[in-house]
Amino acid sequence: MNKIAFITGATAGIGEACAKKLAEIGFDLIISGRRKEKLEILQQELIANYQVKVFSIELDVRNQKEVESKIKSLPEKWNKIDLLLNNAGLAVGVSSFQEGIIDDWERMIDTNLKGLLYVTRAITPLMIERKKGQIINITSVAGKEVYPGGNVYCATKHAVDAITKGMRIDLLPHNIKVCSLAPGMVDTEFSLVRFKGDSEKAEQVYNGFTPLNAEDIAETVEFIATRPSHVNINDILIMATDQASARDVNKQ
Template sequence: MNKIAFITGATAGIGEACAKKLATIGFDLIISGRRKEKLEVLKAELIKKFTIKVLSIELDVRNQEDVEKEISALPSEWKKIDLLLNNAGLAVGVSPVQKGIVDDWDRMIDTNVKGLLYVTRCISPLMAERKKGLIVNISSIAGKEAYPGGNVYCGTKHAVEAITKGMRIDLLPHNIRVSSIAPGMVETEFSIVRFKGDEDKAEKVYEGFEPLKAEDIADSLLFIATRPEHVSINDILIMPSAQASARDVNRK
């Protein structure tokens, strides 16, 4: 088989774009996500367009039991995972902390932090056994700054930053590289999810400037994945040209 990449949250946006980008350099892919129909559409597209193998797994990273079950059930040839992309994540709501909705908090913490940990806990031992591997965690500008209404989401992405650093230290003796990509404003389903389906509010987030595209983040992943093994790209912060910080955007 070719090198194998395992991607969480592959049904849309950054995850989907990264799957397509890795396919261009010959990675076989394990694509996972909650929406089975979208996974199957992506799988068919990848197999038709590229000479690769694709395995799709319906998976909610928040469910530890299912994560363990699905990864342990992988055929042996698919367990030789070279790259893990922890992409599944979301922001929900913009309430100030004193008016916070606990269900929103739980969704963000369970997906962005615990889900990342559950998947890494299952795949990193497979890499350690082979003494090789690359783990890339999708963080955010929200992992480096806080902003109004971002309290818990920023907290989860700050956690991703800290966990990434800890993982890098823990996995160093096993020759496993650990990287983080922290995007600024990317036009995906992100804002639609954050505003709970309100497309008008979501569109206003990107008004007056050109945001990043999912493909821009996939290009960053491609750069990381194609470095020689003695090179580790620890951290990439990528922003639209019109964005200087989490809050400062030059809108026209």
């Protein structure tokens, strides 16, 4: 019987690449996201290309009642979750703190922080019951550093970094692995969302150097997920060769 992975934010970017990579190494998948049509397309692709079982859930992680209800209502054969990949997250806007847009703040806090809490709180009892499991939280270099215009986004990722450490301690007696995977610049929809659909500004972020891509992160997730049972990867910070810190990028 294949292991089961539950992925949030699976409809694009890192989440989609991780779904394909985990399917490739033999995981059955529960894929979740807000975009139903993209979920259905991805589900069909995964089944056709990798011959794995796939269960899709249209899910907004910001809605606690919806998260709890949909995870509680998983069919029995799907509730034995071996791996939770908390990938759903976003940055919105680059305003300085004193000019911050409250709606942007709330979207980031509700998705990056509260959404991760809701999903993990619903799934960890299922892992505890079986005395095994693994949680990988996609954090960010923004959880290690703070940069101009990043204020609240950085705060949410710092919080996730702290929560990950707390999870690792609290779940230690239950044989559950917990990892923080913190990427630097990855060429996905991330900047397009941050600049609210301005594709020109989004493209400028990655011009002049070779950033990471979603497949780079998926390969790292594969590494974490395939360590022997006695090995846990606590924390990985991964960046492009041309990036030394959140702000220092060697652009040609």
